[in-house]
Structures are given as structure tokens and as C-alpha cells.
Amino acid sequence: MKQHRGSLNMERAPVDTGHHTRRVGVLLTGSVEPDYAIDCTPNLNLHQFVVAMFSIFGFISRVRTSSNPPEAKPLPNSKPIKFGVLGAAAIAPAALIIPAKSHPEAVVHAVAARSKDRAAAFAKQHGIAKVFGGLNSYQELIDDPEIEAIYNPLPNGLHYEWTMKALAAGKHVLLEKPAANTAEETRKMFELAEAKGVVLLEAFHYRFHPVAFRVKSILESGELGAVRSTSTTLSLPRGYMKADDIRFDYGLGGGALMDMGCYTIQAMRYFTGAEPTSVLSVKHDLQSPQIDRKTVATFSLPGSITSTILCDLSAPPTLKLIPSMPNLNAHIKCEKGEIKVMNYIAPTTYHSITVTTGGKSRVEKAYTFPELGEPWWTSYRYQLEAFVNKVKGRTPHAWITKEDSIKNMEVIESVYTKSGLGSRPKSDYIPN
């Protein structure tokens, strides 16, 4: 496994197109997957068929290995960080438990759940050593001296309270997105983290994957000129979420804009490298009076950039008949060309970065960094790499800063304010 810890700062690493490998070369040399492959194949022919086959094998291999990764042995000179998970949340296995298996310095040591049985069943299923069950279990887990880092995948409306409690106990926190219900709460959490000298990270996992870096580096290379407009979408078909999902609960910080929308806003801000100056328009499709099932918003950004975000938790079938497909795409139009990214959010399964300029298009892939990762590393695995490096005092390959997290919540709130739906309720938790 290619792992170079401690010395990497890859904020700009994948810019050099000299690293690119033509896919045909990759096939002939039998390498598994290039850092960045440029697909220059012409019409459908034997070669393209072989490429397609490799692409399918690559897909199967990445999906299989990422869900059942090789287990890493602890390093002789570094104590693994023991994580505790608050809640037997659906996202916990993908976001932390499975990625930790292949990380030599991370162990998910404990889980807490409001029901003892649920906690025990979850721990058994995922091989977690320590179990806390019952109504006081979250605090008990936080207070456990063995636990160094807390993973907080609670409903959005509980992020603030339990992150504050974990930080107050001197624990590092990997906090699910969106950071909280408000920018003010987000600011307070980061201030406490600073005061306590611990790490706090909002889990915008896609930002740690090579795809986000590659897109950003193409934009920064000047090849396409200045960004003119962006469109970032995350839309899931109806049936993906149950009616009683936390995302449809206003009291718990629900709404499409909070959930999928927080990424679309993050990606808009990341790809443009700018902050919106105004919200031009907002359209919600409501699930209930205060819950947006779908939101479309447009923004004005410095440099005459116009951006659109679209998030939908439950896109209805076309003509009431044809199931809608997930849309996880970003489209960035520039002065001299454009980039279309298919699946910027979960790129490990499959993605494409299509760059068009001067009437020509190329397709790039970015499953690994030149010096970091494996094709099967999910965005969560890359994120864990960065989190562990930060806790260990090393330079992570990517990071979401305090300012970034606060700004993202401000933009979310500005959209809800513009539409009149209003920010999600403030937590009534008052820190000691």
C-alpha cells in the first residue's frame, strides 16, 4: 500500500498533467489503475471493448474491496486512536467503521446507543469492543478515558450539543455534515475546540478524494480561463428515504438543503474559490410546511459568476412513470471551456471528469493521488487519513477549516432566510 505519512501536503499536488497516463498504456503494462487516466480512445473497436472490460473489472474490484478492505496491522511506533461512535447511525459503517479497518492508526473501540439492545447488536455486527446503552450512554462514552476521538453522526439538530460535550471532555471530534443547525453554533464549536486544543472536522468527505483536487487543479491551471458559472447537483430518486427519516424532521435539523444541499453549496464555494455575494433566487418543493424536499437556488459570486445548486431527497418519477436516476453531477463553465464531473460525491465507485476546450474533450479519472491512496479508498477513507494525521500532529493532505464550515452554514441559512422557510431551530443546549 502506498502510504506516505507526515510529509505530504497535496493541496496542489495533482496539477501536473505530466502525471497523466494514457489508458492504453495502463492496460498494456497491466497496472491496476492510473493516478489520472486520460481516455483518448476513438470509435468502438476491440481496444475500446478491452478498456470497457477493464473498467468493469475496476468497478467491481473497487466496490468489493472498499466494502471489505484488507485489515491494517497497528504500527509498532504509533498508538492507534480509539474512536467512540455516538448512536448506531446508518452512516457509521461507511463513514468510519469500515475505513478504520484499513487504517493502522484508527480503531473504532466503542459505540453508544439509546437502546441497550441496539447498541449491543451494532457492536456485535461491526466487531466493536465496548458498548454503552441507555439514555445516558452518549455521555458515558464521551467520559470514557480510553476514548480519544468521537464520531458524531447524530441528527443535525443534535450535532451542536453532543459535539460541545465531547469537546468539553477534551475529545477530538469527527462531526457529520452539516456542522450544526446554525453558523453561530458552528462558530462556538470551533472556538471550544481551539480553547481545548483538540481537532474538530466537519465531515465533507468528498473534499478529501482526488477527484475534488483534480477538478480544482484544472480550474486553477488556467487551461479553461476564469469560471463563469457552476451548477452542483445532488438528487436521489423517490424511495431512497423513508417518510420518517431524520431528514424530514424540522426539529432534528431536516431539509434537503441541510442534507444534500450542504454539499452542493460546499462544492460551489470550493470550485469557484469564491463566496456568494447574494442569493438571487430560491425555489423549494415542500415535503411539509418547514421541510424542503427539493431546493433549487441561484447565487451571484464575485467575478460575474452565477451558480446554481439543486438538491432533492426524493425526486419523483418522470411522467409519474419512469424512475428518476440519481444525479450527483457538477458542471463548471469557464471562459475557454468547461468541466463536467459525474459523481463528485462518491467517486470511488465510478466517476468521470470530462474537460472540453477548443472543440476537443478528454475524460479523466482520479482514484488515487500520486503518493497516497488506493483505487478502492473511499472519500471517507481519504478523510480518515487526514483526520488521523491532524490528530497525530502531521500535515493532512486536505482539510476543511473552521472558516469554511462557518461560511457554509451562513450560506445555507441565507438561502432559508431568502425563501422565508427560516433557519433550522437553534439547539436549546446551554454549555456549562
Ligand SMILES: NC(=O)C1=CN([C@@H]2O[C@H](COP(=O)(O)OP(=O)(O)OC[C@H]3O[C@@H](n4cnc5c(N)ncnc54)[C@H](OP(=O)(O)O)[C@@H]3O)[C@@H](O)[C@H]2O)C=CC1
Ligand atoms: N457523510 C455522509 O456521507 C453522510 C452523512 N450523514 C449525516 O450523518 C448524520 C446521521 O445520518 P444517518 O446515519 O443517515 O441517520 P440515522 O437516523 O441512521 O442515525 C442517526 C442516529 O442518531 C441517533 N439519535 C439520537 N437522538 C435521535 C432522535 N431524537 N431521533 C433520531 N435519531 C436520534 C440514533 O442513535 P441511537 O442508535 O442512539 O438510537 C441514530 O442511530 C446526519 O447528520 C447526516 O447528515 C448521513 C448520511 C451520509
Ligand SMILES: O=C1OC[C@@H](O)[C@H](O)[C@H]1O
Ligand atoms: O452522502 C450523502 O448521501 C445521502 C444523504 O442523504 C446523506 O445525508 C449524505 O451525506
